[in-house]
Amino acid sequence: STEKWTVTIPTVHLVAIVGGQIELSCQLFPSQSAKHMEVSWFKADHSKLVHLYRDGHEVKGEATPEYVDRTEFxxxxxxxxxxxxxxxxxxISDNGTYQCSFKDGNFSNVASMNLNVAALGVExxxxxxxxxxxxxxxxCNSGGWFPQPQMVCxxxxxxxxxxSSQSYSQDGAGLFHIKMTLIRYRSQGDMICYIRNPLSDEEKQINIILAGECLAGFGCE
Incomplete structure (x- = not known):
């Protein structure tokens, strides 16, 4: 077809959870067959080939190593x-911008989508x-988060x-660990600490019970 077309993306901003899966979808407008076209996905401005379909077949062996055996067309x-x-x-390394490209002869068009990766603390x-x-x-210590979590008690x-203090660190996989310390009198009662992922808006809470038996040497009020 000599009719010019464009690539459209149904969902431009995507959120995926570490260990899970995500669908990167794209389509031609106006609608027409792409069976004979070359379809490819790249990450970060054509620097990493994620998947390639050409001449009616998926092309193996050309994708960037980190995506091998992780894609399904x-x-x-x-x-x-x-x-x-x-x-x-x-x-975590999948976080970033992806481009979906269709090519028919000398004509091609590309559309971009953003993938934000989130991880919910494990412990x-x-x-x-x-x-x-x-x-x-x-x-309070909590690890296994991405991006950097927020904690409030x-x-x-x-x-x-x-x-009284709060610090962050990152492990080799890029996951964040948060540590927060507070000074609390037993007479002030129990507390709940909330740790939230700002991207997925999911939250974990810890109930801290300070009432109960007096500790040796601690002045009970």
């Missing part, structure tokens, strides 16, 4: 110009050190408890 609707690349076993630990003359030192009335 869905082409049931290729007769209408609709294709999807399913990316499995999502990693959270609470350490309470006592006695201290100025109260209990409560330390609240008392039974929902008021934010100010922290």
């Amino acid at each position: 869905v082409r049931e609707a290729i007769g209408e110009g609709k294709v999807t690349l399913r990316l499995h076993n999502i990693r 959270t630990q609470v350490h309470i050190q006592a006695p201290r003359t100025d109260g209990l030192m409560v330390e 609240r008392d039974s009335k929902g008021e934010v408890i100010p922290h």
Whole structure:
């Protein structure tokens, strides 16, 4: 067909969870068959080939090594110009911009989509050190997050408890670890700490119960 067409993206901004899968979909407008065309997905401005379809077949062996055996080409609707690349076993490094390209002879067109990768913390630990003359030192640790999580602790009335220190670190896989410490008197009651992923808006909470038995040497009020 000599009719000029463009590539459109149904969802430009995508969020995927580490270890999960995501579908990168694109289609031709106006709708027409792409069976005879070359269809490819690249990451970051054509620097990394993710998947290639050419001459009616998927081309193996040309994709960037990090994508080998992690892609699945869905082409049931290729007769209408609709294709999807399913990316499995999502990693932090998959975060970024992807381009979907259709090429027919000398004519080609590209559309871009953004993939944001999120990871929900896998483990959270609470350490309470006592006695201290100025109260209990409560330390909350949580790892396995991406992007950098937000942590806030609240008392039974929902008021934010100010922290005395907060720090972040990143492991080799790019996942964030957060550590927060607070000073708390037993008489101030229990608290709940919330850790939130700002991208997926998912949250974990830890209930910290400070009431109960007095610790040796700690002045009970």
